[in-house]
Amino acid sequence: MTLTVAENIVLGDLPTSGPVVRWRSIRQTARDALHTLGLEIDVDAVAGDLTVAEQTMVEVACSPGAAARTVARSRSPAGRSGAAASTGRWRAACAA
Secondary structure, three states, X not given: OOXXXXXXXXXXXXXXXOOXXXXXXXXXXXXXXXXXXXXXXXXXXXXXXXXXXXXXXHHHHHOHHHHHHHHHHXXXXXXXXXXXXXXXXXXXXXHO
């Protein structure tokens, strides 16, 4: 079974109306979580088809508070460049 980015982000907390899953709500929740972190990832993409970096960003979006604190603690502020520079963006987005 393959899961989309949206399904990964809301896994364990699927919005439902009775026995019906509210897919529109799932996609919007996922878009909001990614947008909060400044990420542009297609929520309908199969998560396994993403690059390792994109998969990591989706994991951060799954739990922005806890994951962002972990990422922020694991990076030193000195010498950031490229992907490491985005850590500051994650930290700022989750602190808001």
